[in-house]
Amino acid sequence: MRAAAVHNNSDTTAVIVHADDFGESDQITLGICAAIEAGVVTSSSIMANMPATDFGIERAQALRERASFGVHINLCEGRPLTRGTSLTDAAGNFCSKRQLFLRSISGGLRLSEVEAEVDAQVARLAAGGVRISHLDGHKHLHQLPVVCSAVARVARRHGIERVRLAAMRAPAAYRSPSSAVRELLSFHAGRVFRDSRLRFPRRLVDLEFCMANAARPDAWVNIARGRGILEVFCHPGTELADQEKPGSCQRSAELEFLMSPRMSELLAAAGSRLVNYWSV
Numbered sequence: 001m002r003a004a005a006v007h008n009n010s011d012t013t014a015v016i017v018h019a020d021d022f023g024e025s026d027q028i029t030l031g032i033c034a035a036i037e038a039g040v041v042t043s044s045s046i047m048a049n050m051p052a053t054d055f056g057i058e059r060a061q062a063l064r065e066r067a068s069f070g071v072h073i074n075l076c077e078g079r080p081l082t083r084g085t086s087l088t089d090a091a092g093n094f095c096s097k098r099q100l101f102l103r104s105i106s107g108g109l110r111l112s113e114v115e116a117e118v119d120a121q122v123a124r125l126a127a128g129g130v131r132i133s134h135l136d137g138h139k140h141l142h143q144l145p146v147v148c149s150a151v152a153r154v155a156r157r158h159g160i161e162r163v164r165l166a167a168m169r170a171p172a173a174y175r176s177p178s179s180a181v182r183e184l185l186s187f188h189a190g191r192v193f194r195d196s197r198l199r200f201p202r203r204l205v206d207l208e209f210c211m212a213n214a215a216r217p218d219a220w221v222n223i224a225r226g227r228g229i230l231e232v233f234c235h236p237g238t239e240l241a242d243q244e245k246p247g248s249c250q251r252s253a254e255l256e257f258l259m260s261p262r263m264s265e266l267l268a269a270a271g272s273r274l275v276n277y278w279s280v
Contacts, residue, residue, distance in 0.1 A: 013224045014279065015272045016201060016231045017258070018043040018164075020072055020138070023056025027244060031237035031255045033059055036067045040258045041236070042276040045072035045136050048121035049081055057128035068133035068276035070162075071122050073142050073151065076100055081120040084113025097139050104144040115150035122158055133277035136164035140182050143189035152196035162280045164231065165190050165200040179206075199280050202228035207235075207254055214262045217269035224270035229280055234258060 019032040022044040029052050035041035044067055046056045060069045076097045080087055086109050089095050095103070103109045118135075126132060135151055136142060142151045143166055155163060167186035168179065193200060205223055210232065213219040224230055236258055237251030257263055267274070 013226070013270045013272045014229045014275045015224065015267065015270075016043050016229060016275055016277060016279070017041050017207075018045070018136075018231055018233045018277070019236055020045060020136070020233055021235055021237075022046045022060065022069070022072065023048075023053045024050045025237075025241060025244060026052050026055055027241035028052070028235075028237040028251065029056050029059055031241055031251060033063065034238075035236050035255060035258050036063050038259050039066075039274075040263060041067065041234070042274050043068045043070070043133065045070035045134070046125055046130065047072045047074050047138065048124045049074055049078050053124070054128075057125065057130060060130055061128075064131060068278050069130055070134040070136055070164075070277060071125055071132055072136055072138055073118055073121055074138040075114070075117065075141050075147065076139055080117050081124065082113070082117045084110065084117055086110040086113050087117060097141065100141060100147075101144060104146050109144075109146040111146050111150055114147055115153055118147075118150050118154045119157065122154055122160070126158065132158070132160055134162035134164065134280070135160060140164075140166040140185075143182065143185040145185075145188065148189040148192045152192050152198060155198055156196055161197075161199060162277055163193050163198045163200050164204065164233075165193060166204050168205060169203050201231040201280055202226065204231045204233060207232055207257070208249070210263070210266055211254070211257050214257075214266065217266055220266045221270045224272060229275065230272075 019041045021028050022032050023029055023046045032044050076094050079093050135155055165186055166182045234254050235249045235251055236255035239252040241251045
């Protein structure tokens with residue numbers, strides 16, 4: 001689905017509701033599919049090196065008229081598609097999120113290796129027939145120094161014009177210290193992306209903020225209103241997804257909230273209209 005370009009209107013707020021981790025597992029993918037089919041999630045991004053990648057590509061093809069699909073660049077989970085040693089541990093798996101961060105700020109990442117891996121992930125999904133709307137990153141690691149430069153180069157090479165910038169621009173929406181770190185990283189990454197003529201939504205908000213403020217629509221309205229597109233990112237999944245892989249978010253709770261009247265009421269409070277990444 002290619003939505004029309006957004007024209008700013010003071011009476012409405014254009015919102016992308018985006019689900020990360022498509023293709024990470026069958027149950028995560030099925031949860032996201034349910035939200036897309038219900039019309040509450042308008043965009044998702046696919047992981048290229050996970051057990052359910054092929055299933056994700058198949059489902060994305062079936063849903064391409066109902067949502068946009070990007071690449072969820074993964075540099076911290078599972079095994080890479082290439083052999084870049086600056087990205088991996090002694091066993092050949094991706095290094096941890098913390099290790100990747102430290103390598104990125106200490107000169108331990110090789111740009112050529114990061115670029116090759118990002119390119120391989122994009123190429124795998126493109127070869128599967130996915131019409132790629134944008135690039136974003138698992139754990140937002142696409143904003144790290146070196147990594148953001150590789151992302152920009154690969155985007156240009158593949159004719160991709162959009163990227164996520166994980167910038168909340170609102171301290172009230174920070175959910176953890178990592179949110180503040182992510183915000184700091186967004187300043188450098190934003191310059192790199194702008195220099196490469198990549199476009200991105202004006203602000204990124206975690207669905208957990210919406211859930212925590214479901215009874216306070218004024219807090220949501222203060223965050224949502226403004227010129228340009230707002231992205232709400234989320235991690236829906238089935239109850240079985242939570243059992244199979246417990247994590248920092250409750251995927252089934254997020255799916256339940258997305259499909260509840262409370263989500264609709266929050267969107268309505270800010271005069272929101274749903275769009276996808278093709279509108280950026």
